[in-house]
Amino acid sequence: MIVLDHVKMKYPASKTYALNDINIKIEDGEFVFIVGSSGSGKTTLIKLLLKELEPTSGKITVADTDYAKLKRRNIPKLRRKIGTVFQNFRLLKDRTVYENVAFAQRVIETPTRYIRRQVPAMLTLVGLADKYKAYPKQLSGGEQQRVALARALVNKPEILLADEPTGNLDPKNSWEIMRLLEDVNKKGTTVVVVTHNKEIVNMMKKRVITLKKGELISDEQKGGYIDED
Amino acid sequence: MRISSILYSIRQGVKNIKRNLLFSLASVGTIISCLFLFGVFYCVVMNFKSSMDELENSVVISVFFDEGITDENRSLIGEQIRLREEVNTMYYISPEEAWENYAKETYKDNYELAMESFAGDNPLQNSDSYEITLKNLENHAEFVQYLRELHGVRKVVSSEQTADGVSALSSIVTYASIAIIAILLMVSVFLISNTITIGITVRKEEIQIMKLIGATNFFVRAPFIVEGIVIGLVGSMVPVGLVYLMYDKVVDYLVSKQSIVQNLFAFVPAGEIFSVLIPVSIIIGIGLGLIGSLVTTRKHLKV
Ligand SMILES: Nc1ncnc2c1ncn2[C@@H]1O[C@H](COP(=O)(O)OP(=O)(O)O)[C@@H](O)[C@H]1O
Ligand SMILES: [Mg+2]
Numbered sequence: 242m243i244v245l246d247h248v249k250m251k252y253p254a255s256k257t258y259a260l261n262d263i264n265i266k267i268e269d270g271e272f273v274f275i276v277g278s279s280g281s282g283k284t285t286l287i288k289l290l291l292k293e294l295e296p297t298s299g300k301i302t303v304a305d306t307d308y309a310k311l312k313r314r315n316i317p318k319l320r321r322k323i324g325t326v327f328q329n330f331r332l333l334k335d336r337t338v339y340e341n342v343a344f345a346q347r348v349i350e351t352p353t354r355y356i357r358r359q360v361p362a363m364l365t366l367v368g369l370a371d372k373y374k375a376y377p378k379q380l381s382g383g384e385q386q387r388v389a390l391a392r393a394l395v396n397k398p399e400i401l402l403a404d405e406p407t408g409n410l411d412p413k414n415s416w417e418i419m420r421l422l423e424d425v426n427k428k429g430t431t432v433v434v435v436t437h438n439k440e441i442v443n444m445m446k447k448r449v450i451t452l453k454k455g456e457l458i459s460d461e462q463k464g465g466y467i468d469e470d
Numbered sequence: 471m472r473i474s475s476i477l478y479s480i481r482q483g484v485k486n487i488k489r490n491l492l493f494s495l496a497s498v499g500t501i502i503s504c505l506f507l508f509g510v511f512y513c514v515v516m517n518f519k520s521s522m523d524e525l526e527n528s529v530v531i532s533v534f535f536d537e538g539i540t541d542e543n544r545s546l547i548g549e550q551i552r553l554r555e556e557v558n559t560m561y562y563i564s565p566e567e568a569w570e571n572y573a574k575e576t577y578k579d580n581y582e583l584a585m586e587s588f589a590g591d592n593p594l595q596n597s598d599s600y601e602i603t604l605k606n607l608e609n610h611a612e613f614v615q616y617l618r619e620l621h622g623v624r625k626v627v628s629s630e631q632t633a634d635g636v637s638a639l640s641s642i643v644t645y646a647s648i649a650i651i652a653i654l655l656m657v658s659v660f661l662i663s664n665t666i667t668i669g670i671t672v673r674k675e676e677i678q679i680m681k682l683i684g685a686t687n688f689f690v691r692a693p694f695i696v697e698g699i700v701i702g703l704v705g706s707m708v709p710v711g712l713v714y715l716m717y718d719k720v721v722d723y724l725v726s727k728q729s730i731v732q733n734l735f736a737f738v739p740a741g742e743i744f745s746v747l748i749p750v751s752i753i754i755g756i757g758l759g760l761i762g763s764l765v766t767t768r769k770h771l772k773v
Contacts (some may be wrong), residue, residue: 291682293773320684331679335489348685353474392683 243267243290243400243431248299250285250455259285261455263299267433269399272426274442275435276466277452283435286452287404290433291325292316304399321349324393324430328405330385332377338364338388339373345392363391367421383414390421400431407438415441439466475689483696494701497662501705501758504658505751509713511654512747515647516738522643524736525636526607527558531628533600533617543622548600550620556613558605562598569594607637662762674770681773690771694763702759706751714744 243265250260260282267273275283288294289301292308301308304322311319332341342363346356364370367387377385386406393401403422407415419434419441426432436442442449442465449464450457459467471479487494533551535544552560563571569592573581604610610633617626673694680690721737 293682314686317681317684317686320682323684325682331675331682333676333679344680345683347475347478348680348683348689350472350475350689352472396684 242269242302242304243433244300244302246300246302248289248301249297250282250289250294251297258455260289263457265450265457265460267431269431270426270429272423272432272447273434274447274449275433275452276437276442276449280454281452282455283452284404287402287435290402291323292319321396322399324396324398324401326386326389326393326401326403326406328408330377330389332385332388334377336376337373338369338375338377338380341377341388342391342395345395349396359395363395367391381414382409383411383417386410386414386418387421390418394425398430400433401425403432403434405435405437407436407441412440419445442466471688471692476692479692480696482693483700486693486697487700497701497759497762498705500658500661501702501755502709504654504661504758505706505755506709506712508654508754509709509747509751511650513713513717513743515643516743517735518643520736520738522636522640526640527603529603529607529610529629529633529636531602531604531614531617531626533602533623534597534625534627535599536622536624537596539622547620547622551600551602551617554613556604556606556609558603560600560602563601565592565595565598568597568599607633607640610634610637658758662758663765673766677767677770678773681771687771691764691767694767695760698759698763699756700759701762702756703752705759706755710744710748710751713747714740717743
């Protein structure tokens with residue numbers, strides 16, 4: 242479960258709130274879109290959930306962990322429950338597809354014999370089994386994002402956060418990524434997707450939370466993309 | 471940490487070195503130049519020190535006794551002196567030895583003749599003495615004063631000027647060593663931190679990704695620690711090897727020259743120098759490598 246309770250966020254360098262009094266409750270197993278125009282605070286929200294940033298005020302609870310009480314040294318444990326996908330993929334450029342995915346397991350000290358089993362299984366799931374030896378720059382954007390998705394999922398996280406995962410992809414690849422996210426969600430993972438993609442949001446009929454200039458202006462089950470202009 | 475994680479960290483550390491070859495070479499080069507200077511400097515200072523010790527031992531204090539002093543009183547004085555902390559060595563020179571030494575010095579090759587002509591009538595009958603060397607020349611003047619005030623002592627002879635000169639030179643060398651070592655250390659730290667700034671940009675993205683995936687600080691750092699140790703090891707072995715090869719050559723050369731240097735210097739054997747220089751260099755090298763890699767990573771760990 243993800244709970245934001247009167248969360249405010251103001252960057253030190255900024256005069257206005259990037260997020261202003263946000264209240265959100267996401268149950269286990271939900272699939273949620275977060276939409277809003279550029280600068281509305283979507284990435285800030287994701288960073289708060291990853292504990293990359295501290296809120297100015299308000300309370301954040303994820304997977305029964307109260308962020309205010311979480312000690313620095315326990316942050317890695319929290320992050321292992323959360324898989325993350327970024328708009329610009331953030332793969333390690335000098336390592337192969339296999340190593341990039343295996344990397345997530347090495348980080349949590351998975352025994353090598355499990356890594357050898359789970360990484361190929363994950364790559365098969367995202368449809369990249371035959372590209373395990375390739376380097377990121379030899380892959381298309383869609384393929385790179387699927388590697389990033391495999392990396393985010395290989396540790397079987399409770400929650401998957403995706404910040405504009407299809408922002409750099411064409412419609413066909415975008416749909417493939419969305420299908421994968423939906424599959425993951427069906428297997429029980431809570432999925433939170435930040436996106437700009439109006440068509441996808443309207444077609445998938447999921448819960449949609451809309452942000453505007455740091456304010457939550459709408460939160461609808463089976464919602465659609467709200468055009469502000 | 472699991473064994474597989476440790477092995478992974480070691481492999482990754484070695485790969486990092488290859489991947490960032492330029493950065494690694496710059497770091498190794500920095501450490502090599504610092505430790506090379508350190509090694510050369512250490513050799514020079516050690517030889518200087520040993521020559522100083524030699525010089526200090528060559529400053530002899532002679533203590534002469536009142537005329538007609540009894541053997542008993544004389545040895546009492548000797549025991550008193552021997553108890554003093556400053557004393558390094560102390561020998562008794564009998565009148566016969568004194569006369570023989572004097573004759574040798576004055577008549578050179580004819581000294582046996584001279585000795586025969588004075589046979590049985592030692593002109594230096596009352597010139598027996600204790601010859602004393604001190605551990606440290608700093609207290610030379612006070613010690614001589616102490617000897618003069620002893621009951622039964624007629625005269626104390628010592629080359630004050632030599633003593634003062636050697637003592638002053640010795641403290642100059644000590645202060646100069648401290649100053650140069652301090653400068654060397656500051657230069658190393660400056661060079662290393664410069665080299666590190668290059669390395670930081672290369673690692674930033676990688677460290678941030680690791681942290682966001684849920685890596686502990688230790689796991690992120692382990693490969694960098696391995697990298698630092700390897701760089702420090704290589705960076706310390708090379709200069710020590712170079713200085714070692716050079717040392718014997720330079721000493722041989724100086725000795726073969728038959729120059730004044732040879733008479734002035736008491737060369738320290740290579741074994742004695744390098745039994746200290748090798749471990750100290752390796753410790754400094756690994757220390758610098760470790761500090762370097764830890765500082766490089768620390769900045770990006772707070773994600
Ligand atoms: N590091 C930062 N320092 C100051 N202001 C920031 C920083 N990051 C984002 N902002 C500001 O916060 C607001 C929300 O940004 P962001 O969360 O990135 O929006 P989105 O992801 O919805 O485009 C914007 O006005 C942006 O300029
Ligand atoms: Mg954004």
